[in-house]
Amino acid sequence: MSHIAPFVSHPQPLFRAQQVKKGEVDAAKLAGFEMYSLMQSAGEAVFNLVIDQYGREITLLILCGGGNNGGDGYIVGQRAIQSGINVTLWALVSPDKLTDDAKRAYHDFVLAGGQVKPVKLEQIGHYDVVVDALLGTGLSGTVRDEMRIVIEKVNDAHVATVSVDLPSGLCSDTGSVLGCCIQAAHTMTFIGIKQGLVTGQARAFVGDLHFSGLAVHQHFERIQNTKVWWDSAHLIQALRQRSPCAHKGSQGKALLVGGDYGLGGAVLIAAHACLKSGAGLTACLTQEKNMIAGLVATPEVMFSHWSEDNCQQRLAWCDAFALGPGLGRESHSKQLFDFFSSTTLPKVLDADALHFLAIQPNYDDQRIITPHPGEAAKLLDCTVTEIEQNRYRSVVKLQQCYGGVVVLKGAGTLVCSEHGTYVCSAGNAGMATGGMGDALTGVIVSLLAQGRSLEMAARKGVMLHSCAADYNVATYGLIGLCASDVVNSIRHVIHHT
Known part of the structure; x- marks a missing residue:
């Protein structure tokens, strides 16, 4: 036994x-x-x-x-x-x-x-x-x-x-x-x-x-x-390795886009998580009013307004990008979605970006989407109950409809690619607070920009994020866990798991 x-x-x-x-x-x-x-x-x-x-x-x-x-x-x-x-x-x-x-x-x-x-x-x-x-x-x-x-x-x-x-x-x-x-x-x-x-x-x-x-x-x-496996924390061990000759330009250039009026915290959490997950360079395109707060919170991140010129420049600069945390659902949000989602770069779509994706579904094999059950229900035009009745069937259907890799969040988060489905063995109920999904998006896009495949960026990102939450809960307790706590535990977990 x-x-x-x-x-x-x-x-x-x-x-x-x-x-x-x-x-x-x-x-x-x-x-x-x-x-x-x-x-x-x-x-x-x-x-x-x-x-x-x-x-x-x-x-x-x-x-x-x-x-x-x-x-x-x-x-x-x-x-x-x-x-x-x-x-x-x-x-x-x-x-x-x-x-x-x-x-x-x-x-x-x-x-x-x-x-x-x-x-x-x-x-x-x-x-x-x-x-x-x-x-x-x-x-x-x-x-x-x-x-x-x-x-x-x-x-x-x-x-x-x-x-x-x-x-x-x-x-x-x-x-x-x-x-x-x-x-x-x-x-x-x-x-x-x-x-x-x-x-x-x-x-x-x-x-x-x-x-x-x-x-x-x-x-x-x-x-x-x-074609279904239970994933383990062994995935994290490889994240601590880095060439002695590494420099910031060789460790991935990650871009995050989001943070409309009143929603700036979402993209700031994602940017901080991206930084802590090892990206060599992290940039953020956001609403102009968020820039000062972002520079104060994480001066290592390059913040710019999401003007058309800045969007074009940063898109040409980055290795991978994430779109959605705090993006909003206004007309300019839709314009940003149309501009970024049509590119062939590796990408992560979350939060409000999934709202627009549900309205105009498309298939993209260079994309990771990270819906929670409510967003998954919109993407499949069904109810949350139907999603949760069979999470395996739901995540496979999402992958078949939308391509790339799908992360279906929740208790026992699922990661599905064309090769199979993986279940995260870590995570806890303390993660049921606002901003957790934004942190996960930042972790995944960081790993994607560092050169991991879509599947490995998703699997390792989900595991790292969940293990960081477990470490924090083991240290301080379940109630009161917030996304910033998880982000601040990421570095420890990378080096001690």
Whole structure:
């Protein structure tokens, strides 16, 4: 068993439930295991996790449904009895209805001296730890009422809960909640990490995610292909490297355009983030009233008014540019959008630039767009609910419609190119404040100007931005995090991650 920390050491492949269901059978054959031995290993892994986290002096409640998820629960119960732990097991599906390996696991539980006790929901709060083996990856549609009542009772009891494979009620493919969901402190998943465990609503229900390959995962990964990966902080390590002969002109010339009346802070945050992310030269075209504030805040950035002549000169000067933070939606904003978005230079479009892009959609393979779910909904002419119901499908559709690379922001930010989709393993709820997206835009355009490809600038930028937020929260706390805090943590994270 291995614990997957927030910063995994290298990209981890992510899979759909159907891939795991099919692939585990083939992988077991290749490894010379029968399927029941995988169930035994899964139950053993969950049992060891419970002991590692909570010790042996506990009262343990196991909630078993039908199917293999329930079978895993019976194995946990068997191991608990054998270890002398005070364990109670409730079956939400009658053991008479179990089949195949799940039925065999039930019989082994009984042979070990186990008994299935009647369900007494009012007693859930009397236990120290609950093992959730109710619903597996086969769940389709909304959780049924009888199971919903149990899930809500478990959550209301605020008992430490360990989920088997995934929290009951969570969609294993999308990360959306199917009516209601177990609030797990820990989740142990097997053979292949399910892609629904790491983005969207899943981030609020999975708790700490653990993985056991059950000794067949290497076979599984060889026979099951994927285009979805869980990205890690290893991406940041390369950012600290620089040639001894480097000079400011060789480290990228980045341009940021934005900051209309009353919106100057957005582009100033982006410019500061660009500077702190290592761009050799950073310039900003903005509303004239923002220039003094910008020069005072970051005198290293070259500020100019966004006149036609300045726009042409800076566009010819830069290696990459970002358009959108605080751009506004006035007629002159539209003129700036038309001028800059039509160029072939590598570019980042965010915020108000996405407003204009939604009005006149176009395909550009030299562009990174960074929508939050609301902006993504406008770009795809749908609702935010539809975006969040399946973030993987949404980001792929955005990439197919608009080209280049798409960053779909949110819990478990997604980065999608024509090569595949990457999920950021870092980030926290403190980032839900104004200006965070502007900072991200500055980071990404800095890396783009320094010569990274669109995909790597987006992936590394998202990870750097999120790790900087995590570092700051670990140091000072979650509440009160602001975009400037993240920007000021970027340099530390580049050199110490």
